[in-house]
Amino acid sequence: VRERDLIARIARRFDGLVLDGARGFSDDAACLPPVPPGHTRVVTTDAVVEGVDFRLAWGGASSAGHRALLQNLSDLSAMGARPLTFTWALALPRAWLDDVERLDAFAEGAARLAARAGVTLAGGDLSSTDGPFVAAITALGDVLGPPLTRTSASPGDGIFVAGPLGASRVGLRALSTGVVDESASRAHLWHDDVDLAFGQGLVGRARAAMDLSDGLGPDLARLCRASRVGARIDSLDAARAVTSAGRVSLEDALVGGEDYHLLFTLPPGDDGDDLAPAVRIGTVTDGDEIVLEHDGHARVLDADDPAFFDHTA
Ligand SMILES: [Mg+2]
Secondary structure (H helix, E strand, O other): OOHHHHHHHHHHHOOOOEOHHHHHHOOOOOOOOOOOOOEEEEEEEEEEEEOOOEOHHHHHHHHHHHHHHHHHHHHHHHOOOEEEEEEEEEEEEHHHHHOHHHHHHHHHHHHHHHHHHOOEEEEEEEEEEOOOOEEEEEEEEEEEOOOOOOOOOOOOOEEEEOOOEOHHHHHHHHHHOOOOOHHHHHHHHHOOOOOOOHHHHHOOOOOEEEEOOOOHHHHHHHHHHHHOOEEEEOOHHHHEOEEOOEEOOHHHHHHOOOOOOEEEEEOOOOOOHHHOOOEEEEEEEOOOOEEEEEOOEEEEEOOOOHHHHOOOO
């Protein structure tokens, strides 16, 4: 297959979802619209690698396309941005070049999410590789007002998560053992419950925010380090996801990665009542310790514990 044909196949999937300034991908680069008054333009980049971030056996190439774009849109939401457009660089192994329907499905999965999120494709690049399939996406968005950051949490702030935690990890465990069922793939691959516009409602209100990609424990540790504060988690139960097998374990809620809900803090006096399904799980403290209170016991979480950084532990 020729590159031109592959690009045409992708463009078909993005019919109506192409940035105006891309002029149908006819130029060497795309033109961005001006930044609207009072807005800040933000940019993020994130890649998925076949065999590392997804497996075709789990949900096909369409779920990989969805996932690749989702993690970028989640980062934009974490900054409080409305997504604008994205570009991608795709490295295609022989198997993908021999089976172009795989690329169609990948583009289809991304295009469906793009339509839902109101984001356009601005351009891209295709190359081939002897290694695994790689999709590197760069996404841009605009924030009305000061962007949300990780650095402004203050002692006394309430700590909130925007949705239930741990279901993605439970789903991944099922998929990894060959159980490809509806709830596992929805929780780990599709994340239908993630509100990608949530961050926009936190601008000017939340003190600090980030998206949960590596798990509450390690991500909260990052937020606390960035803000030079500690945290006391005393209501994690409120955020434990319920799956078809019941409530997820405390550990799954604490170290499960790829939930993609936002983690954020609100100043004292803001109880976040109108932000459901967000729930409060704790309080920002002085110092640098992250303390987990559960069943009457308190333990200090070790941010250097490798289990915090292991998606599949
Ligand atoms: Mg992130």
